Amino acid sequence: MAKTSGYHHGDLHNALLAAAEALLEKQGVGGVSLREVAKTAGVSHTAPYRHFKDKNALLAALATTGYVRLAEAMEACVRDHPEDPLQQMSQASHAYVELAIGHPQVTNLMFGGVLQPADWSDELGKESNRAFEGLLTIVRNGQESGRYVDKETREIALLVWSTVHGFSMLCSAGHLHEVAEDPRQITALVDSMGGMLMQGILK
Amino acid sequence: MAKTSGYHHGDLHNALLAAAEALLEKQGVGGVSLREVAKTAGVSHTAPYRHFKDKNALLAALATTGYVRLAEAMEACVRDHPEDPLQQMSQASHAYVELAIGHPQVTNLMFGGVLQPADWSDELGKESNRAFEGLLTIVRNGQESGRYVDKETREIALLVWSTVHGFSMLCSAGHLHEVAEDPRQITALVDSMGGMLMQGILK
């Protein structure tokens, strides 16, 4: 667990992930190089190959941590409001947006397409599914409470996911820097848009 | 306009853009290298520097063509249904999704975050704004027809944009490969989700 000697690092795997995430959030995906990551972790430029098949595998592992965070945030919503599906939904929206804005480059890595589907690891796919399943559960709870429209659970969940995801992407990628800058505005926007999404746009 | 000699290409600028777009759609952003683009266009590996400041400038120009397509698609919706704001909105949704699925890698370049805001050219920003303005117009038409809820135009437009954008991103990035594969399914999903978005999720 701890550093065992000068030669063997002891926990290089996690040290590399940490170094990579730091580099990622500071410089963006393009600014992450295996050699720089290795240097930051204090090892030679090929040491990472003992822990990751190649650069994409490191990035995929980084993206996976993002999906884990997301999945856990979704599951927390159900735990925090066991009796109130609408609150679950509201909290989920805010959590999603907050994660995207709090870790813009990780989000970008998760959804930005630098990692092609071929690069996805099994674990990444599993955690990604877990996140969507979390949202599905929230929608299902809403349906069981009888307050949702009669549509397939998957479709409602996909609609909500699309909306929250789209807003998060636009936000964290800087496309809304004129519309919404500070967190307060963003929170207000999420509430307002969430309200419209639930109530509808037509009179 | 045409090729003028063996030495001078005549229209390298556009030839480079075409070569780059072909490479982009075939291999993804990661597969685009300036040298390969130059080779495809039949010039030396530094010739592109006479037409683009650096690699990001080439990519930004490529992204700009995507925004132009998007803006024109939005504007076409208003032209095609001058008297029917709801049809404008429906067509806009389908057009957005179709563009995203038809040119997944260009879409990825536009929104995927490989290009950081610092790399955005003035023209890119202009065309990006034009696209959003097109959507704003469609929403404004809906409001003037009196059928939309009483909310700020910007907020409604942002809600619609987020939803359509989010779905397109998830789709073109392969996150929905289980949910929606063929175009027919996607069209149906867009209609269904569009309906819910307009009518609302709550009973």
Next chain:
DNA sequence: CGCACATGTTGACGTTGTCAACATATTGCA
């Protein structure tokens, strides 16, 4: 103890983005 294995290093290779220096064509002006 000794050996298999995991982990880390060194050095090399081809590719990439970019720069400086140079070559060649085009254009505008006398």
Next chain:
DNA sequence: TGCAATATGTTGACAACGTCAACATGTGCG
């Protein structure tokens, strides 16, 4: 027309990068 300024394209170089092969060093198990 002719020449000079400029636009456009080329060659060669460099450092940084991802990756591989060969080697070194430490760990843990019999």
